[in-house]
Amino acid sequence: MLPDTKDVLVLRTDFSDDGKWEKICNWIAEPTPKDGFKAAVYFLSEKKFGGLESEELLTGIAKNYKHFFIFIVDSTTIAHMEHPVLCIDLKDNPGDTLRVIPSEMYSIENNLSISNMNFEEFKSSVDSDGVFRGFR
Template identity: 40%
Template sequence: MAHLPDTHRVPVIRADFSDDALWDQLRKDISKDTGTGFRANVEFVEDPRLAGLDVPALVRAFPPAYPHAYNHPVVFVVDAVTVSSPDHPVLVIGLNRRDAAEPFRVVPEELHSIETNLSISNVDFRDFARAAHRSDGVYRR
């Protein structure tokens, strides 16, 4: 089990270190205002211990334990798939025991929607996961 950082905001964890320029760009893309006054309330964290892990290993690293062991119901991970894919979909792992669902991916410009809605319990993780899995496993809205 990986150590989920104790952050005030939802963590976006860097688990691939092959492209520093892309990491910087993703941080800008995820943090920018949507034009409607919304932005993701996230904190960027680098964790070299996660480098090279595939999706099943990343999911196992963060077993569902919210709200008892984690401050947030979700964690976002920038992994090798994020870095190598043209639209850079970020891995979304649900941490809530009662809302367990398969992980999915989100394009950076829609990450704010997931973070905001899960943080205020407006939408369940499963709803986002179902929406993503109807197409290619990537939430695009």
């Protein structure tokens, strides 16, 4: 079972490269250069979650988990050149997904956490490869 956390979870499910995991965490935590915005997230790296699939994740979230979404650093995140993190909707359409580059995670976290935007608004703004790289 995944823990309930104050901030949105960034869950590591791929343990093939510790160095990439650390770099991805640093990119996610870095404030935006212009405005200083950053994602309010909690990084969770426990090997017991290695290889966890989306379906298993949906059944393993604590009933009191108060966030509307979760971020996953999986094998695609580690292997892809841009390291797009998987984001899973837990509210409007549970199980719906999109990918987001680490430097844009603040936008999703900030807006979804305060219900300023919904998951579908971000999903409709992904590029043709399904990755959100910011609003153009």
